[in-house]
Amino acid sequence: MTTKVQKKYKLDLSKVPEYKKPKVKREVSEYLEEEMLVNLASGKSIVKGETFKKLSKPYADAKKSGNRTPNLLLDGDMLDSLTIRPMKDDNVLIKVSANQNDKADGHCNFSGQSKLPRRRFIPGKSQGFKPDVEAEVKRIIKSYSEQVKTKSVKREIDPFTVNQLPKASPPVAVELDIKDQLTKELDAYFGLEGLFDD
Numbered sequence: 744m745t746t747k748v749q750k751k752y753k754l755d756l757s758k759v760p761e762y763k764k765p766k767v768k769r770e771v772s773e774y775l776e777e778e779m780l781v782n783l784a785s786g787k788s789i790v791k792g793e794t795f796k797k798l799s800k801p802y803a804d805a806k807k808s809g810n811r812t813p814n815l816l817l818d819g820d821m822l823d824s825l826t827i828r829p830m831k832d833d834n835v836l837i838k839v840s841a842n843q844n845d846k847a848d849g850h851c852n853f854s855g856q857s858k859l860p861r862r863r864f865i866p867g868k869s870q871g872f873k874p875d876v877e878a879e880v881k882r883i884i885k886s887y888s889e890q891v892k893t894k895s896v897k898r899e900i901d902p903f904t905v906n907q908l909p910k911a912s913p914p915v916a917v918e919l920d921i922k923d924q925l926t927k928e929l930d931a932y933f934g935l936e937g938l939f940d941d
Contacts, residue, residue: 746854748847749838750866754880756833758888767887768829771880775835776827778876779864783822786812788864789876795862813862821846837865 754771756764775789782789786797795813797803803811815822824840839847848854850862863870871877 745844746848747838748844748851748853748865749836750868751830751834751836752866752871754833754835754884756884759884760887760889763887764833765829767884768833768835770883772827772829772835774879774883775837775872775876776825778879779825779827780822783816783864784814786814788862789872790863790866791871791873791877793861793863793870796860813860815850815862815864821850839865 752775754768756767759767779789786795788795797811798807798813800809800811803809806817821839821843824843825838826840827835827837830836847865849857849859851857851865851867852859852861852863853867866872872880
């Protein structure tokens with residue numbers, strides 16, 4: 744029986760409102776996929792406790808023009824099939840497509856049967872990601888978490904105190920006849936002042 748090379752990565756979304764959870768899971772998935780591929784390009788794993796041994800010189804000379812960086816990109820099919828997607832619960836699923844599973848197991852050795860040097864790019868059952876990756880995942884989640892609500896303090900006001908407050912004075916009515924003022928100013932400007940007086 745084939746061992747599936749996949750990981751359900753649990754997120755702590757306990758403080759995230761229900762309506763924001765799909766967006767958080769999507770953002771975490773996108774971040775993990777980008778971080779994984781960027782690190783793999785330079786021969787590094789984001790899985791905690793994993794380091795990649797350089798390719799042997801004969802293999803690198805024969806297959807990679809002498810480049811000994813173990814970037815898992817001989818033909819690119821396996822990493823092209825890598826998907827990290829949100830699940831219905833508070834997990835994201837990290838996996839490769841079924842037709843690339845054996846190749847992925849050759850590197851990750853989930854089955855324990857691989858003779859290749861272990862280059863695990865998907866965390867095993869009891870593994871997580873390196874501290875800087877975990878810290879960024881927590882930061883993303885926190886950015887969607889509910890803000891801590893401050894308790895409102897109710898104050899009871901003594902009716903006697905309310906009656907002692909000064910009464911507000913009524914607004915002063917100021918009336919300006921703007922039309923008359925404007926007419927006078929225009930008449931003065933054009934030298935028409937007094938021409939139309941009765």
